[in-house]
Amino acid sequence: MIAAPSFHAIAAIAVTIAMFVGFIRGRLSIEIVSLLTIAVIAVGLYFFPIEGTDPTDGIVLAFSGFGHYALITICALMIMGRGLVVTGALEPAARFLERVFKWNIQLGLLFSLLIAFVLSMGVNNTPVLVLLIPIFVTLAARGALPASKTLIPLNAASLIGGLATTIGTSTNILVVSIAVDLGMDRMGVFHFTPIVLVAGALALPYLWLVMPRMLKDNRTTEFQQQRKFYSRLRVGDESKLVGEKIADILPRLPEGITFHDKTDGTITAQERLLISGTHEALEEAMREIGGEVAPIWVIDKIRRKSRELGQDINVVEMTVTADSRLLNRTLPTSGVADLFGVAVLGIHRPDTVIGDKDKYSSGGDLRINEGDVLLVMGLIDDVQEFARSDSLLQLEGARELPRRSKALLAAIIMGISVGLASLGIFPIAIAALGGAILMFVTGCVKFDRVGKALSGQVIVLVAASIAIGRLIDESGAADWLGQLLSLAIAFDGPANIQLAITIAVIMLFMTVLTNFASNATAATVGTPIAFAISNQLGLPPEPLVLAVLFGCNLCYATPIAYQTNMLIMAEGSYNFQDYVRTGVPLVAIMVTTLTALLVLTYGM
Incomplete structure (x- = not known):
């Protein structure tokens, strides 16, 4: 028989389960559940400190995650x-x-x-x-x-x-x-x-x-419905596009790039080809085939100024208002580059019909209308001055160009x-x-x-998981669970069946522990338990130790189980349920497979 768990061990298990349920139900955000967990631990240990500790030690434990390595x-x-x-x-x-x-x-x-x-x-x-x-x-x-x-x-x-x-x-x-x-x-x-x-x-x-x-x-x-901009691809005398056929370069271009006024034939120097595509597609196309979608001199001027001032180059979308002086002008006649030192890379108009000649000047350039969206590149101060002076409304989604x-x-x-x-x-x-x-x-x-670069959600989640891990360890909950495990699998039976059940139970226990505490805690608690069980049941220690090692690494089912789980959380916009839904079947596959392989390898 094993002794009953301490009050603090029971509380640690209860808090862990409550946090897990809060994450799964999803009624409160991950940040709120994490902060509530930290608060419950801090207040609980302040009024009911673990034996041998002071009330303030509980506060240190609860908030230790924020300063943890x-x-x-x-x-x-x-x-x-x-x-x-x-x-x-x-x-x-x-x-x-x-x-x-x-x-x-x-x-x-x-x-x-x-x-x-x-x-x-x-x-x-x-x-x-x-x-x-x-x-x-x-x-x-x-x-x-x-x-x-x-x-x-x-x-x-x-x-x-x-x-x-x-x-x-x-x-x-x-x-x-x-x-x-x-x-x-x-x-x-x-x-x-x-x-x-x-x-x-x-x-x-x-x-x-x-x-x-x-x-x-x-x-x-918003990401899925990116705007498509119309622009002029400038082909210089030294461009590698000169002499190439449009049909030959199309397979090298990203999806969404379209040539309009010239869809076949050979490209010649000094041509200004009307193309369209999203900003990312236009940028990739320029890098792939060369050429620019704005006058080269102004692009060079922006890059030179960026290096001199140590400022980033921004690309911003701006809407043309009814008061703008740009109305009915074309980009070449607007003087934007000379006046403000910015480059307009393209124009977006949802209802544009490329074949409608009334919307173009005699030179073939699109006339700017109210409601058009301009894709503007430049240093942030110059871009903002352009917006103020020409009555443009800056939209959300500005981004900095890579500092290559x-x-x-x-x-x-x-x-x-x-x-x-x-x-x-x-x-x-x-x-x-x-x-x-x-x-x-x-x-x-x-x-x-x-x-x-940082995600507030990940930060508070990491802090809460560290606090839970320390609570499970220092309250004695991990040790008590290990003793319970040892008692549960102590039985007589055929050696191979006994080995298989013992390996599977140890691995599952380590998996549960590592998904809610930490890998280090699971390893520290589980390895001595595996040795004790091998001695009690007369089983070889190596497969049981490997069951501990494997179980400590099966941390797929919760975001708090391992640091890489948290690293991908913000980038993938994941919630707690995504990890549970995909991770639990993977845990089942790995536990079943690894148990069978360990029994085949070490069976007696």
Whole structure:
């Protein structure tokens, strides 16, 4: 018999269940549920402190998550990921994957899952996800699969890959180290890799074909209904377009780019071709085939001024009002570039009919009407002066152009940080924080833009999960649950059946614990329990220790289970139910498969 749980252990379990129910029901936002959980822990431990502690110690425990290294690590990784995005450092990789996805979406996703899996076998899966997240967000913006349909499968693939070697995750190292201290022989790097490879191969069809269909397209309506702008593609004397046929360059262009006044034939120097497309499509087309959609001299002037002042170039959408002096003018006759130093890249008009000659000047340029939306590029002060002077209404959705001059520097900083963490020279927390600071110091990320990199939802969720984990550990709830587990599986029966049930129960217990506490807590509590059970039942300790190690890594079912789950939460616009809906079946697949493989490998 085991002793009854303490009052604090019962309270810890109750608070954990209440938080889980609050997340699942979804009536309150994740931020509110997280803050309420922290408040309940702080107030409860203040009035009913754990034995041997002071009331103020409970407050420290409740709010410890806000200063915890895990939260600092996640924020630093978000900042470095932001640096890769705003500098355009990942665009080459994104364009390569975009071509793969364009060739075949399903094969593109499969290729990406395999990359995440293989990389995570030798590199900590956290930096792997940090590298992949902005790439797939960029791909989603270019019309590939929505980020909400790819990030959870990618995260799961990286977690399974990290499970395959003793160095794949810090949890693996911790379990193996504790087992060695308890008397077990040290496992090699690939000691249990074949088992995980077989389990991963069986789980892959679920990640690839089923999981994306279970996830919704979380893009906003505004994102899905981007405006199409009409513009003039200027072909210079040195342009690589000269002499090419339009039919030959169309396959190289992003979807949505259309040529209007010239749809076939050969392109000649100094032509101004009427094209249309979204801003992102126009930008990608310019990068792919060369040329500009605004006078080259004003583009060069904006870039030169940006470098001199150290300011970002912005692209803003503006609506033409009834009082604007631009009405009935064309862009060449408006004098916008000379007066304000900004470039108008295109004009959006929902009811434009390209063949309607009344809407064009004799030179073939579109006349500006009330209600037109102009796509304007320039430094923010110049853009705002243009809006004030010419009676334009600035719309939401302004964005900064990538600072490509910093792209190589951002990639080097990320590479060094990932390398130092992967080789074990520095903990991931130190490497990530150092990388984030370098991103600020070198100007890859502007300090006043850091709010765009961080997610308040993720911050309070991490803080609440850390507080819950400490409460479960320090209240004795984890130890009591471990004793209950040991008692529950103490039975007589055939050796292989006893081994199978013991492995499955231990793995499920570790999975539940790691999804609500932490990997470290589960590993610390579970490894000694596995040894105790092996001694009590006369079973080999190694498969039971591996059941602990595997269970500690099956953290797919909640966002609080692992830091990469939280990293993808904001980018994929996920809610708690998304993790439960997709993660529970994956846990069932992995527990069943890994249990069977361990029994086949170690059965007596």
